[in-house]
Amino acid sequence: xxxxxxxxxxxxxxxxxxxxxxxxxxxxxxxxxxxxxxxxxxxxxxxxxxxxxxxxxxxxxxxxxxxxxxxxxxxxxxxxxxxxxxxxxxxxxxxxxxxxxxxxxxxxxxxxxxxxxxxxxxxxxxxxxxxxxxxxxxxxxxxxxxxxxxxxxxxxxxxxxxxxxxxxxxxxxxxxxxxxxxxxxxxxxxxxxxxxxxxxxxxxxxxxxxxxxxxxxxxxxxxxxxxxxxxxxxxxxxxxxxxxxxxxxxxxxxxxxxxxxxxxxxxxxxxxxxxxxxxxxxxxxxxxxxxxxxxxxxxxxxxxxxxxxxxxxxxxxxxxxxxxxxxxxxxxxxxxxxxxxxxxxxxxxxxxxxxxxxxxxxxxxxxxxxxxxxxxxxxxxxxxxxxxxxxxxxxxxxxxxxxxxxxx
Amino acid sequence: xxxxxxxxxxxxxxxxxxxxxxxxxxxxxxxxxxxxxxxxxxxxxxxxxxxxxxxxxxxxxxxxxxxxxxxxxxxxxxxxxxxxxxxxxxxxxxxxxxxxxxxxxxxxxxxxxxxxxxxxxxxxxxxxxxxxxxxxxxxxxxxxxxxxxxxxxxxxxxxxxxxxxxxxxxxxxxxxxxxxxxxxxxxxxxxxxxxxxxxxxxxxxxxxxxxxxxxxxxxxxxxxxxxxxxxxxxxxxxxxxxxxxxxxxxxxxxxxxxxxxxxxxx
Numbered sequence: 001x002x003x004x005x006x007x008x009x010x011x012x013x014x015x016x017x018x019x020x021x022x023x024x025x026x027x028x029x030x031x032x033x034x035x036x037x038x039x040x041x042x043x044x045x046x047x048x049x050x051x052x053x054x055x056x057x058x059x060x061x062x063x064x065x066x067x068x069x070x071x072x073x074x075x076x077x078x079x080x081x082x083x084x085x086x087x088x089x090x091x092x093x094x095x096x097x098x099x100x101x102x103x104x105x106x107x108x109x110x111x112x113x114x115x116x117x118x119x120x121x122x123x124x125x126x127x128x129x130x131x132x133x134x135x136x137x138x139x140x141x142x143x144x145x146x147x148x149x150x151x152x153x154x155x156x157x158x159x160x161x162x163x164x165x166x167x168x169x170x171x172x173x174x175x176x177x178x179x180x181x182x183x184x185x186x187x188x189x190x191x192x193x194x195x196x197x198x199x200x201x202x203x204x205x206x207x208x209x210x211x212x213x214x215x216x217x218x219x220x221x222x223x224x225x226x227x228x229x230x231x232x233x234x235x236x237x238x239x240x241x242x243x244x245x246x247x248x249x250x251x252x253x254x255x256x257x258x259x260x261x262x263x264x265x266x267x268x269x270x271x272x273x274x275x276x277x278x279x280x281x282x283x284x285x286x287x288x289x290x291x292x293x294x295x296x297x298x299x300x301x302x303x304x305x306x307x308x309x310x311x312x313x314x315x316x317x318x319x320x321x322x323x324x325x326x327x328x329x330x331x332x333x334x335x336x337x338x339x340x341x342x343x344x345x346x347x348x349x350x351x352x353x354x355x356x357x358x359x360x361x362x363x364x365x366x367x368x369x370x371x372x373x374x375x376x377x378x379x380x381x382x383x384x385x386x387x388x389x390x391x392x393x394x395x396x397x398x399x400x401x402x403x404x405x406x407x408x
Numbered sequence: 409x410x411x412x413x414x415x416x417x418x419x420x421x422x423x424x425x426x427x428x429x430x431x432x433x434x435x436x437x438x439x440x441x442x443x444x445x446x447x448x449x450x451x452x453x454x455x456x457x458x459x460x461x462x463x464x465x466x467x468x469x470x471x472x473x474x475x476x477x478x479x480x481x482x483x484x485x486x487x488x489x490x491x492x493x494x495x496x497x498x499x500x501x502x503x504x505x506x507x508x509x510x511x512x513x514x515x516x517x518x519x520x521x522x523x524x525x526x527x528x529x530x531x532x533x534x535x536x537x538x539x540x541x542x543x544x545x546x547x548x549x550x551x552x553x554x555x556x557x558x559x560x561x562x563x564x565x566x567x568x569x570x571x572x573x574x575x576x577x578x579x580x581x582x583x584x585x586x587x588x589x590x591x592x593x594x595x596x597x598x599x600x601x602x603x604x605x606x607x608x609x610x611x612x613x614x615x616x617x618x619x620x621x622x623x624x625x626x627x628x629x630x631x632x633x634x635x636x637x638x639x640x641x642x643x644x645x646x647x648x649x650x651x652x653x654x655x656x657x658x659x660x661x662x663x664x665x666x667x668x669x670x671x672x673x674x
Binding site: 005076085097098100101104105133225226228230235237239266267268269276278279280282293317331333334389392394396399400401404 | 409411413414417420421424425427428451452453454455456457539548564565566567568569570571573575576589591
């Protein structure tokens with residue numbers, strides 16, 4: 001049977017070969033159509049290179065000229081055993097927000113390290129962001145082995161450094177693989193030049209890579225997105241955020257503390273008595289209770305908190321700094337409130353992963369910090385480790401999403 | 409939930425979110441497989457009672473099957489259908505033979521600008537997908553267009569955790585892309601599962617079928633014997649030709665699609 005589609009983000013320091021690796025995967029799995037290969041040949045002859053795999057993804061003209069990936073690109077391919085969605089994330093220092101956009105949609109990550117250059121600033125930063133996004137399982141690809149004469153000693157040294165980084169960030173990885181994306185070693189064909197490597201090659205790892213386990217939760221949460229009046233029914237539409245919701249369940253609205261039972265689950269032209277985590281459905285209730293967007297409903301044991309004070313780990317992505325006590329908008333799931341950071345507890349340098357000694361009364365571009373947040377109205381939240389959807393939030397200033405954070 | 413369920417739910421979430429945020433919305437329906445699938449999802453999201461207009465930009469050069477399908481299902485599904493033509497350009501004689509870039513720009517892009525302005529549309533649902541074309545892979549689910557309809561992809565907000573940019577300047581509007589993550593294969597598998605009605609131009613007749621449809625003048629059929637949806641799915645699993653290879657817009661020059669998009673094209 002086909003395994004579930006795996007969506008993977010490719011991250012790593014600039015020039016460590018992300019786009020080339022993705023291009024090579026597409027080419028070797030014969031996922032590129034004939035007319036695209038022809039386009040590629042034309043483009044390559046212009047710049048006098050061999051087939052430039054990176055061109056496939058760096059589709060915009062100016063990217064071709066600059067040779068760096070500007071934005072997130074998604075590509076799809078499959079082998080006979082599995083379908084894949086790959087998200088190529090940029091490595092240039094200015095484009096971290098695009099990497100976050102890409103990585104937040106992935107359920108696994110490939111972190112690429114240049115064998116010659118080893119662990120660099122962005123290797124650390126990207127690993128840190130992955131830990132912040134809750135992507136715990138990594139595949140570490142040691143690339144450009146052709147540049148170091150396929151040396152096992154060089155490979156072992158990089159693996160050793162990477163293990164230390166993984167441990168420090170509380171991530172985990174059981175997969176390390178030496179490759180050359182340019183030459184195609186250990187991507188889809190086993191390399192004869194690295195007979196010292198006995199592990200699986202990259203495509204084998206990807207085909208077998210663990211599916212993110214769907215946890216059996218013993219708590220049930222529904223978040224209300226909107227309320228529709230359809231005929232004589234008042235339907236609260238939204239998404240099951242944890243566990244499941246069944247007709248007849250007793251549920252409580254955390255904001256108003258009102259309790260009622262689910263009268264029906266409403267989906268278009270279908271009968272439904274049960275909905276599971278991730279389903280977008282509508283609910284009607286036995287009693288007429290007031291329900292509105294942003295309300296969070298739960299049954300059984302609750303891990304939710306209704307509060308206007310919490311601590312969080314955040315990364316600031318805005319070009320303009322955010323000062324302590326400056327008003328901003330906080331969006332958590334479909335809840336939206338005004339709030340502010342009242343205290344910066346500590347700052348982390350994402351490039352070195354050391355503690356930051358600089359000023360601590362504002363957040364600058366790419367600062368990561370542990371902070372205390374206060375909001376005007378109360379938010380229904382959970383700890384990120386217990387419930388991701390209500391344990392993470394973004395900060396909006398000047399109409400733009402400028403930070404992401406997780407509740408700790 | 410299986411993989412298609414996941415995609416369906418992601419799309420419905422985005423559709424409902426955009427309606428709640430903007431209110432004055434509309435959907436652009438080209439009557440092709442993608443936008444018809446999007447329309448199907450929108451009907452699901454609003455329980456068959458879509459609270460906003462469905463816009464068809466009529467270049468006047470579409471296949472007759474497209475017009476028949478449009479009128480038939482607009483009635484059947486009770487759509488509030490707005491069909492719109494850039495009459496001024498048509499009167500001037502703009503047509504595919506007078507230049508393809510000008511024709512697309514006038515009859516699609518400028519027609520779209522006019523319809524957005526006239527109907528005071530703040531956000532427009534579109535059925536584009538990331539796997540269609542390299543440039544579309546850069547898109548966001550909620551994507552801002554400025555007053556000239558230009559897309560500044562470099563300054564886009566990050567999009568994470570179902571949080572989207574929802575505020576813009578008064579003269580700007582949003583493009584909403586609920587099926588951005590779907591592939592061509594996903595679309596056909598979903599059409600098969602849901603038995604979504606489709607224009608029969610997609611099905612092979614006399615050894616040829618259309619893989620992508622638009623104006624009759626600028627679409628070429630591909631060689632194919634796939635005369636059922638199941639056979640199309642089978643064909644796609646082994647095909648090495650890209651989806652839009654029969655579309656003139658993509659062939660004309662390497663960067664025609666990029667030019668079109670930067671001018672505000674879908």
